[in-house]
Amino acid sequence: MSRPWRPSPLVHASLFAHAGAALGVAMAPQAWPLALAALACNHGALVWGGLWPRSTWLGPNLVHLPTASAVRGEVALTFDDGPNPQVTPMLLDLLDGANAKASFFCIGENARRHPALLREIVARGHSVEHHTQRHPNHFSLLGPRAIEREIVDAQHTLADLSGRAPRFFRAVAGLRNVFLEPVLARHDLTLATWSHRAFDTRYNDPAAALTRLARARRAGDILLLHDGHPAITPDGQPLVLAVLPTLLAQLQAAGLRPVSLAQAMASPTDTIAPCNAGSKKDC
Numbered sequence: 001m002s003r004p005w006r007p008s009p010l011v012h013a014s015l016f017a018h019a020g021a022a023l024g025v026a027m028a029p030q031a032w033p034l035a036l037a038a039l040a041c042n043h044g045a046l047v048w049g050g051l052w053p054r055s056t057w058l059g060p061n062l063v064h065l066p067t068a069s070a071v072r073g074e075v076a077l078t079f080d081d082g083p084n085p086q087v088t089p090m091l092l093d094l095l096d097g098a099n100a101k102a103s104f105f106c107i108g109e110n111a112r113r114h115p116a117l118l119r120e121i122v123a124r125g126h127s128v129e130h131h132t133q134r135h136p137n138h139f140s141l142l143g144p145r146a147i148e149r150e151i152v153d154a155q156h157t158l159a160d161l162s163g164r165a166p167r168f169f170r171a172v173a174g175l176r177n178v179f180l181e182p183v184l185a186r187h188d189l190t191l192a193t194w195s196h197r198a199f200d201t202r203y204n205d206p207a208a209a210l211t212r213l214a215r216a217r218r219a220g221d222i223l224l225l226h227d228g229h230p231a232i233t234p235d236g237q238p239l240v241l242a243v244l245p246t247l248l249a250q251l252q253a254a255g256l257r258p259v260s261l262a263q264a265m266a267s268p269t270d271t272i273a274p275c276n277a278g279s280k281k282d283c
Contacts, residue, residue, distance in 0.1 A: 002186045007059075050140055050175060050177045051140070053171075059180075062190055064195055065261075065265075067220070071219070075256045076222040076264050079104050081226050081229045082226075091227050091241065092124055101125055108153055109135075112161070125260075130158060130168065137173075200243065213243075
């Protein structure tokens with residue numbers, strides 16, 4: 001399955017800029033410094049669009065939930081870099097205790113190492129989403145073929161192990177380049193980033209993480225935490241486990257319901273069937 005790739009206005013402008021620069025230099029070779037300066041500005045914009053995780057300059061990017069989901073008072077909980085046998089099972093128990101659902105952006109290689117844990121995520125009503133196969137730190141520097149390999153390998157891995165192909169993709173650290181969106185379109189994946197993040201892999205203070213997430217008082221927000229590679233608090237606890245109970249209580253007090261991205265994007269009458277049940281919608 002695929003969806004049409006529609007270049008963003010910046011990508012369209014880039015194509016015209018390169019064609020115009022080539023034509024201009026061909027017609028007036030002495031104008032090459034001006035053409036070079038224009039291309040440098042264009043490439044700077046493309047790089048900045050990839051370095052800014054919440055940017056839509058390079059293509060569609062889910063930063064907030066749809067209006068219908070916000071009207072229902074929903075916020076999306078998302079967890080990156082798992083599954084992690086030291087953290088994810090306890091995280092699932094905390095979510096169960098609050099009747100909360102979430103999306104787990106899993107690394108394909110981690111899923112291969114812990115397939116039962118991936119199936120447990122799905123069995124408890126959460127969604128498994130796509131966070132690359134190998135989580136290369138230089139993902140934003142990869143060319144189109146290498147990006148395609150990362151996407152295809154993880155999509156096969158996660159679909160095979162969970163029974164449902166992911167619908168959403170999150171880049172490593174949210175960083176990407178102009179080659180990513182055409183690949184996502186070919187595989188019917190939607191880029192999803194976040195509204196607020198806890199920085200819970202970088203800093204180990206639960207109070208500071210909660211302060212960063214305290215702005216998440218609006219329906220429609222997408223929150224980012226990590227069950228993989230978590231920072232460890234001074235008392236030896238994974239930061240996400242120290243933060244989540246208070247966060248869930250705060251969301252409940254604000255009248256907000258934590259959901260997975262799949263739930264947020266579905267209409268009230270939609271059902272989400274596993275791939276092996278014959279449904280083509282999510283496969």
